[in-house]
Amino acid sequence: MARFRNKKKVVFVKPAKKQPQQNVDHVTGDKIPRSFVFSRLKLPGSLKQLQADLRKMMLPYTALNLKEKKRNNLKDFLNVAGPMGVTHFLMLSKTGSSPYLRVARTPQGPTLTFKIQEYSLAVDIANSQLRPRVPKDLFKNSPLIVLSGFGTGEQHLKLTTIMFQNIFPAIDIKTVKLSSCQRIVLLNYNKETKLIDFRHYSIRLQPVGVSRRIRKFVQNHQVPDLRSLQDVSDFVTKAGYGSESEGDEEAATVSLASDVGRVNKASTKSAVKLQEIGPRMTLQLIKIEDGLCSGTVIFSEYGNSEEKKEESEEGSEGDAEEGSEHEDE
Known part of the structure; x- marks a missing residue:
């Protein structure tokens, strides 16, 4: 008797189309300049x-x-x-x-x-x-x-x-x-x-009144080295390196209307800093x-x-x- 081969069906997957960028801003309704x-x-x-x-x-x-x-x-x-x-x-x-x-x-x-x-x-x-x-x-x-x-x-x-x-x-x-x-x-x-x-x-935004140690800990989510400290409170109260007076100037602080990142929360004061990137x-x-x-x-x-x-x-x-x-x- 003749043998019949079962032909495998090839499933065709339609490639996903890459959506082009919009030419009109969906919020303002103006044409986006390019x-x-x-x-x-x-x-x-x-x-x-x-x-x-x-x-x-x-x-x-x-x-x-x-x-x-x-x-x-x-x-x-x-x-x-x-x-x-x-x-x-x-x-x-x-x-x-x-x-x-x-x-x-x-x-x-x-x-x-x-x-x-x-x-x-x-x-x-x-x-x-x-x-x-x-x-x-x-x-x-x-x-x-x-x-x-x-x-x-x-x-x-x-x-x-x-x-x-x-x-x-x-x-x-x-x-x-x-x-x-x-x-x-x-x-x-x-x-x-x-x-x-x-x-x-x-x-760049930085919360006012927060030490640099605490800010880095919240941003990076890394466990700090506490071997040289007697208590966890020493890590919180110990002054961090670097000057904090620059960010605490009243003229450079703003009150945020919404949360920005993990550290800067709404209705709190944050210092605005500019860093040149060229x-x-x-x-x-x-x-x-x-x-x-x-x-x-x-x-x-x-x-x-x-x-x-x-x-x-x-x-x-x-x-x-x-x-x-x-x-x-």
Whole structure:
């Protein structure tokens, strides 16, 4: 007799679809701004690292692993920006004199051009600190934005304020979770020097009136070494190392509306501490154009002569970019 083989049925498992990020905030109802951080032409090693730091700072609504090619031009990024909901471009470039940062609104502008006078990388700031602090979930939410010194009434400063306010998602004070506010971007304008100090901090809360030993014990859940003590009360009453006066200042304390972590409880006072995580930049606004890296010049810091010089440098960038594109083809 012929034998019949039992064919095993192969069970097909449908792969789970990865849900895309929402384009609209479900709380505020506003469109979530997204950004691309890329370079125009070749950058030196330090500016490449600055580009990586800026991408990390703009998380989570940015392309952290954006791949660039030599033949890519501005139109290529603009064609991809529309379907992905990208609203802003941050473009780094380097001329013979100094590096520049352009912040543009897509797809029709305006474009703000900043000259980078000084900058420090995130790794340099971390190396200068005794205890660098970068938790795992630090970049899970967007940073808060704080602008200082921009209320002079000048038109170009108003445009700068609007640009940086719209580059990060808006928050609703009534519904925002305090645990999601972990970073802050600070821009301070100096009226005398006409320079903008760009800083990036992490926000840390510490309960007021609690010794450092108790705070570390609650946070880490580790059994302390009590061999050298006569009683458990010695561990509680013994003064911890480090100064506690910094966090107990009245000006730096707030009353929490909800629990934040294991130590900071609602209706209790906690000290707010900022720790810089970088990058750090000193910027000078030199030009504002009404289009995307083109169009009518709304503001120019240097006047007509320097403006023509700046345009010639930018034109040489564009020619070099087109030349590299033809070479690749």
